[in-house]
Each structure stands twice: as structure tokens, then as C-alpha cells.
Amino acid sequence: xxxxxxxxxxxxxxxxxxxxxxxxxxxxxxxxxxxxxxxxxxxxxxxxxxxxxxxxxxxxxxxxxxxxxxxxxxxxxxxxxxxxxxxxxxxxxxxxxxxxxxxxxxxxxxxxxxxxxxxxxxxxxxxxxxxxxxxxxxxxxxxxxxxxxxxxxxxxxxxxxxxxxxxxxxxxxxxxxxxxxxxxxxxxxxxxxxxxxxxxxxxxxxxxxxxxxxxxxxxxxxxxxxxxxxxxxxxxxxxxxxxxxxxxxxxxxxxxxxxxxxxxxxxxxxxxxxxxxxxxxxxxxxxxxxxxxxxxxxxxxxxxxxxxxxxxxxxxxxxxxxxxxxxxxxxxxxxxxxxxxxxxxxxxxxxxxxxxxxxxxxxxxxxxxxxxxxxxxxxx
Amino acid sequence: xxxxxxxxxxxxxxxxxxxxxxxxxxxxxxxxxxxxxxxxxxxxxxxxxxxxxxxxxxxxxxxxxxxxxxxxxxxxxxxxxxxxxxxxxxxxxxxxxxxxxxxxxxxxxxxxxxxxxxxxxxxxxxxxxxxxxxxxxxxxxxxxxxxxxxxxxxxxxxxxxxxxxxxxxxxxxxxxxxxxxxxxxxxxxxxxxxxxxxxxxxxxxxxxxxxxxxxxxxxxxxxxxxxxxxxxxxxxxxxxxxxxxxxxxxxxxxxxxxxxxxxxxxxxxxxxxxxxxxxxxxxxxxxxxxxxxxxxxxxxxxxxxxxxxxxxxxxxxxxxxxxxxxxxxxxxxxxxxxxxxxxxxxxxxxxxxxxxxxxxxxxxxxxxxxxxxxxxxxxx
Numbered sequence: 001x002x003x004x005x006x007x008x009x010x011x012x013x014x015x016x017x018x019x020x021x022x023x024x025x026x027x028x029x030x031x032x033x034x035x036x037x038x039x040x041x042x043x044x045x046x047x048x049x050x051x052x053x054x055x056x057x058x059x060x061x062x063x064x065x066x067x068x069x070x071x072x073x074x075x076x077x078x079x080x081x082x083x084x085x086x087x088x089x090x091x092x093x094x095x096x097x098x099x100x101x102x103x104x105x106x107x108x109x110x111x112x113x114x115x116x117x118x119x120x121x122x123x124x125x126x127x128x129x130x131x132x133x134x135x136x137x138x139x140x141x142x143x144x145x146x147x148x149x150x151x152x153x154x155x156x157x158x159x160x161x162x163x164x165x166x167x168x169x170x171x172x173x174x175x176x177x178x179x180x181x182x183x184x185x186x187x188x189x190x191x192x193x194x195x196x197x198x199x200x201x202x203x204x205x206x207x208x209x210x211x212x213x214x215x216x217x218x219x220x221x222x223x224x225x226x227x228x229x230x231x232x233x234x235x236x237x238x239x240x241x242x243x244x245x246x247x248x249x250x251x252x253x254x255x256x257x258x259x260x261x262x263x264x265x266x267x268x269x270x271x272x273x274x275x276x277x278x279x280x281x282x283x284x285x286x287x288x289x290x291x292x293x294x295x296x297x298x299x300x301x302x303x304x305x306x307x308x309x310x311x312x313x314x315x316x317x318x319x320x321x322x323x324x325x326x327x328x329x330x331x332x333x334x335x336x337x338x339x340x341x342x343x344x345x346x347x348x349x350x351x352x353x354x355x356x357x358x359x360x361x362x363x364x365x366x367x368x369x370x371x372x373x374x375x376x377x378x379x380x
Numbered sequence: 381x382x383x384x385x386x387x388x389x390x391x392x393x394x395x396x397x398x399x400x401x402x403x404x405x406x407x408x409x410x411x412x413x414x415x416x417x418x419x420x421x422x423x424x425x426x427x428x429x430x431x432x433x434x435x436x437x438x439x440x441x442x443x444x445x446x447x448x449x450x451x452x453x454x455x456x457x458x459x460x461x462x463x464x465x466x467x468x469x470x471x472x473x474x475x476x477x478x479x480x481x482x483x484x485x486x487x488x489x490x491x492x493x494x495x496x497x498x499x500x501x502x503x504x505x506x507x508x509x510x511x512x513x514x515x516x517x518x519x520x521x522x523x524x525x526x527x528x529x530x531x532x533x534x535x536x537x538x539x540x541x542x543x544x545x546x547x548x549x550x551x552x553x554x555x556x557x558x559x560x561x562x563x564x565x566x567x568x569x570x571x572x573x574x575x576x577x578x579x580x581x582x583x584x585x586x587x588x589x590x591x592x593x594x595x596x597x598x599x600x601x602x603x604x605x606x607x608x609x610x611x612x613x614x615x616x617x618x619x620x621x622x623x624x625x626x627x628x629x630x631x632x633x634x635x636x637x638x639x640x641x642x643x644x645x646x647x648x649x650x651x652x653x654x655x656x657x658x659x660x661x662x663x664x665x666x667x668x669x670x671x672x673x674x675x676x677x678x679x680x681x682x683x684x685x686x687x688x689x690x691x692x693x694x695x696x697x698x699x700x701x702x703x704x705x706x707x708x709x710x711x712x713x714x715x716x717x718x719x720x721x722x723x724x725x726x727x728x729x730x731x732x733x734x735x736x737x738x739x740x741x742x743x744x745x746x747x748x749x750x751x752x753x754x755x756x757x758x759x760x
Binding site for chain 2: 282314315318
């Protein structure tokens with residue numbers, strides 16, 4: 001194999017596929033990046049067997065030559081050194097030459113690296129996915145969905161299914177749900193599908209896969225094609241394939257957990273609420289339970305308090321923009337509410353309470369595509 | 381005690397004195413910040429008994445009122461929460477009120493914190509320093525000196541004296557030296573003194589103290605007064621006092637370690653040398669010894685190589701701008717040379733070698749106020 005490649009493109013491709021590579025893998029070949037040169041261009045692959053990423057650098061981009069392939073072939077090179085090496089090479093182009101015994105030379109200006117490669121024949125094949133049920137989403141919407149649901153997955157492995165985000169589609173409406181059993185995030189979005197009767201449920205994508213995908217997707221406008229099979233999901237962007245395995249098991253039914261009525265409803269400025277809870281949490285960090293207490297007081301105000309006996313007490317008053325229903329006293333995990341406020345992308349929010357010991361719902365005022373549910377905390 | 385203070389000034393003062401506070405102290409009162417309000421303004425103090433910092437916020441700054449003291453007094457508050465709390469307060473001013481039992485209320489807008497304070501009488505007094513031998517330096521020069529010598533101190537405690545930077549003054553010339561016994565950094569600077577016969581030697585300032593001082597000093601033009609006593613050094617800036625204890629023991633004589641002749645002298649572009657060594661180190665990271673090999677080759681070039689058998693080999697050619705003397709092959713710790721190149725602030729540097737197994741000297745071409753010395757590494 002021998003080719004010359006534009007360094008910046010090479011760096012970006014390697015950074016993308018490196019996201020899938022874990023240094024803790026037990027399969028030695030997966031610590032490497034597979035590099036394949038064909039007449040079309042150069043394909044890079046990285047995988048930890050849960051996530052696989054393929055980045056393609058075409059021969060040309062418009063009038064610009066990106067790759068000049070002199071001899072086709074393939075090699076696997078250690079990922080750990082590779083990204084740093086090409087990033088630091090002195091010239092704008094890199095010449096890659098594989099000789100006997102998989103020894104690979106990288107040459108750029110007066111800098112020459114000879115790296116020990118691995119046999120590309122030993123690299124596992126990526127899953128072949130039939131493009132039967134395809135739907136697509138604008139990239140920026142996909143990124144929002146991931147950001148607005150991914151944070152609420154469980155991080156403990158006691159119920160592995162909860163470490164994923166549940167996706168379902170019905171009537172071209174995608175519903176994404178995540179919960180760690182103390183809080184729940186739900187996001188709806190319209191999708192475009194190649195068939196009008198596309199419908200599925202119980203597709204659970206590992207939270208980690210989605211967060212890695214989000215890191216790779218840039219801000220260029222583009223549609224992302226998504227293909228779901230029994231045990232895999234594939235996200236297709238320009239010159240990029242992102243495969244993730246799906247989680248096994250049945251995701252809990254969440255629909256009936258969401259209260260449809262409310263006893264107390266409060267409309268608040270999202271930023272002011274977030275600031276007040278953040279200050280209240282400054283003291284409860286010590287106790288590590290992040291509990292804040294909320295009660296309604298006169299003049300449409302709500303009072304947020306937090307007490308840590310050794311340290312002190314904080315009291316915050318927040319004015320409500322609208323207030324209907326009964327008086328209320330409730331305690332909850334303030335950090336969970338802040339996590340949701342950070343992704344809610346709305347100036348004003350509504351919280352619907354159904355009693356001191358019942359879950360409550362927070363929604364943006366401007367739109368109906370998102371919902372956050374929280375369990376209260378018993379403090380006595 | 382009761383006063384109202386401008387929040388931003390308060391935050392900055394607290395950030396400064398917090399640099400001296402360690403959460404690992406065995407003296408409970410030292411986990412706190414001492415706050416003292418007088419008719420002049422508010423004084424903040426933090427200390428870990430090695431370093432003590434005092435920040436003063438005056439009543440007024442020009443026409444702007446910074447502090448309004450209603451009742452004088454003092455309190456000690458836990459540093460861990462305090463900085464975060466005042467940074468996040470909602471309004472531009474904070475009202476601080478101490479009531480019985482050292483309970484302290486911070487009030488800003490609709491946010492109220494009640495914090496458990498500690499008895500200020502228990503806070504240790506700062507050392508009283510007689511201003512006999514005073515000299516001064518422009519702040520930016522002091523910051524350069526710290527940056528250009530602090531990195532070379534020893535980080536291991538086997539020879540505690542080497543964890544400090546040695547300062548001496550003779551004929552109004554300050555000489556700062558640091559070494560970890562494998563490399564040495566030396567910096568000269570002219571100072572202004574209040575007495576023409578100011579002279580001292582064997583003042584060894586902990587590297588950690590200097591790095592904390594450097595973090596606090598901003599970029600405003602100002603002279604820093606420095607006062608040295610038997611076991612303390614005091615740096616005085618506007619509204620800021622920084623005390624550090626000095627290290628006990630005799631600093632090794634370093635003057636005779638520096639070779640005055642050379643067998644091979646090479647002038648190089650500093651940036652190109654740094655880039656080449658950084659690339660060479662990408663592979664030797666694995667071995668953790670950071671060894672690179674340098675040899676002179678034809679056409680005034682020097683060749684830098686590094687080999688890690690399991691990973692591969694890198695070869696870098698760097699053109700010398702001037703070359704005199706014998707041919708050379710030498711191996712050294714590349715990271716040490718990079719550390720020095722990062723602070724040398726010169727486009728071109730000269731390296732004077734005195735043989736493959738002898739220490740070598742690197743200096744900036746433009747000036748004579750700095751010198752770096754390195755031991756070679758035996759590789760066979």
C-alpha cells in the first residue's frame with residue numbers, strides 16, 4: 001500500500017474513528033485503526049465491538065485532491081500513537097507506505113516515522129446492514145435529541161437496559177425516552193421515512209454510543225440516515241458510518257408513569273430557577289444527596305431552601321410568572337432538575353405538581369416536544 | 381461585624397487568598413478564610429502555614445465605593461464553599477453580617493446564606509517582617525523569572541532543598557537557579573534596592589510558593605517589593621501581601637557545574653528544534669524515559685532519532701543555522717530540553733556540547749540573561 005494524503009483530512013478521519021477505540025479492549029487488533037486505500041480513496045475504521053466507526057476520505061473534494069493512491073492495500077496501526085503523530089507532522093501532506101512485515105512508513109517533510117503495523121486480514125468485518133427500514137433526521141435535530149435525552153440515562157449497571165435511550169417510531173413520530181428510575185426525559189420529533197408504515201418499538205441505544213456519535217457530528221447542515229435492525233443501529237452521514245449495537249432486554253413501560261393532571265402548576269423563568277437551585281446546591285454538595293426543598297410562599301413566590309447542619313443554610317426566593325392550584329411543599333434532587341433545565345432550551349418553563357410525594361413534570365412553555373419527570377425525595 | 385461589599389472585588393480577593401488554603405491541613409482553622417472589616421476596608425487572609433496571602437479591599441477605589449463598613453469586626457469562614465457561593469450570588473453587592481455564635485449571613489438580592497463561622501481569635505497571626513532589606517522588580521519581569529526557573533525544580537522529596545529555587549543578590553544582580561540534578565535553569569536580572577550593599581545568598585523559595593504567586597499576579601504594570609528575612613520572604617503588590625517560608629538547608633554550589641568551553645556549538649531555530657523533539661518523543665512516551673538521540677550529519681544537519689522496539693522508530697532532520705567544532709553523538713532526556721525551549725522566549729538558540737558524556741548548555745541567541753544545563757543519558 002502506498003498513498004499520499006492531505007494531513008488535515010487524515011487527522012480528522014483518525015479523530016473520528018478513534019472515538020470507537022478503547023485501550024481496555026481484550027482483542028488486540030481492536031486497539032488499532034484499520035487503514036484501507038482503494039482507487040476511490042482511503043477508508044479508516046475503528047471499533048470496540050460495541051461501536052464501530054468508518055470514515056472515508058475520497059480521492060477528491062470538488063477540485064481539491066485529497067488522496068493520491070499509488071498502490072492499493074490495507075494495514076492496521078496502533079491508534080494510541082497514530083492520532084498524535086499525524087497531528088504533529090510538519091508538512092500539509094503525509095506519504096504512507098507499507099512494506100514487508102506490515103512495517104509502515106509515514107513521511108512528511110524531514111520527519112520520518114517507521115511504525116510496526118498489524119495484519120489487516122485479522123481485523124473483524126463490520127456488520128452488513130440491509131437498508132430496508134430507513135428514516136432520516138436533520139443533523140442538528142438529531143444532536144438536540146441526543147443532548148436532551150442522553151443525560152438522563154442510568155450510569156449504574158444494576159439495570160443495564162436503563163443505561164440506554166429508548167427509541168420508538170409510530171406515524172413518522174420518533175419518541176426518545178431515558179430514565180435512571182429517579183428522573184425521566186422524553187423527546188418527540190418528526191422524521192422522514194422511506195415507507196409510510198415504518199414503526200418500531202423497544203430499540204434501546206447505549207447512552208455511551210449516542211454521546212460518542214454526538215461528539216463526531218459537526219455543525220454542517222445535513223440529513224442523517226438511520227437504519228435499525230434487530231441488534232444494530234447505523235447512522236449514515238456524508239463519508240461517515242456509525243454503527244452501534246442495541247441493548248438486549250425490555251425497556252420499562254414509561255407512558256403510564258407520566259401524570260396527566262396537576263394539583264399545583266407554576267410557570268417560572270428557567271434561568272432564574274436554575275441559578276437559585278445551583279446556589280442552594282452549593283451547601284448540599286457536602287451531604288452528596290443534592291436535596292433541595294421547595295415551598296410556595298405569599299405573593300406568587302416560591303422559596304427554595306437547603307440545609308447542611310455543619311455548614312449552614314441557604315434560602316432563595318424565586319418569583320413565579322403564573323401560579324395556579326394548591327399550596328405545596330416538596331423536596332427533590334436539585335441536580336436532576338438542573339440537568340434538565342440545561343437542555344430545555346426555553347426561556348420559561350412550567351412545572352406541574354401532583355402532590356408532595358408524587359412525581360412532577362417540567363416542560364418548556366414554548367413547545368410540546370419535550371417533557372421531564374422527577375421523583376420527589378422523602379426528607380422526614 | 382457588618383459590611384456591604386462589591387461582589388466582583390470580593391470574589392477576586394477570595395480567589396487570591398484561597399490559593400494559600402489547603403484542604404489537607406491538620407489545623408482546622410486554616411481551612412477557613414479570615415475576613416476582617418475595619419474603617420479602612422476589608423482584609424482577607426488565607427494560609428497553609430507555608431504560604432500566607434493577605435488581600436485588602438479598600439473602602440474606595442478612586443470615586444467608586446467598594447466597601448461600606450457598618451460595624452467593624454472579624455470572622456473565619458470555610459473556604460471550600462465560600463468562593464463558589466459569592467461567585468454565584470445574583471446581585472452586584474453582598475451584605476455580610478455576623479451575629480451571635482459566629483453565624484454569618486450573606487445576602488444578595490433574594491439569595492440568603494447563613495453560614496457557620498469560626499472564632500477569628502483562633503486564627504494565627506501572620507509573621508511580622510521588618511522592612512530592612514527591600515528590593516524591587518517590575519511585575520512582568522518577576523513573572524518571567526518564575527516561569528523560566530520554576531519548571532526545573534525537583535518534584536521528589538528525596539532532597540527537599542532541590543524543590544526550591546535558589547535566589548542570590550550581588551551588585552544589584554539577582555540570580556535565580558533551580559535544578560533537579562538532571563537539568564538546571566539559571567536566570568539573571570537587575571533589581572532596584574533601597575541600599576547599595578544589599579547582598580544575600582542561600583535564599584531558597586519553595587517552587588510551589590512561586591507557582592502560586594505567579595497565578596495571583598495579574599498583568600497590570602506594577603513594581604513588586606520583595607523583603608527577605610532569615611526564614612521568610614514577602615512579596616508586596618498593591619493591596620496584596622504574599623508570604624512564603626524559605627527552605628532550610630544548604631543549596632548545592634552550582635556555579636562550577638556549568639562548563640565554560642565547548643567542543644561542538646550548534647545554532648538552531650528554537651521552534652523547529654522543539655517540534656522535532658516533540659515528534660521524536662511521541663514514541664518514547666511508551667518507554668517513559670523520554671530519551672532522544674542526536675547526531676550531527678552532513679550538510680550542517682542534525683538528526684534526532686528515537687526508537688521504541690515494540691512501536692517503531694522516528695527520524696527527524698533539523699538544519700543548523702551555524703555549526704562549529706567536532707562531530708557529535710549524544711543522547712538526552714528530550715522532555716527536559718522541551719521544558720526549557722518553552723520558556724526560553726528566543727527565536728534562535730545555541731547549544732554548546734562538551735562531549736557525549738558531559739553536560740551541555742543551551743542559551744538564547746539574543747541575550748545573555750538565561751542558561752539551561754542538561755546531563756546526557758547513557759544509552760549503552
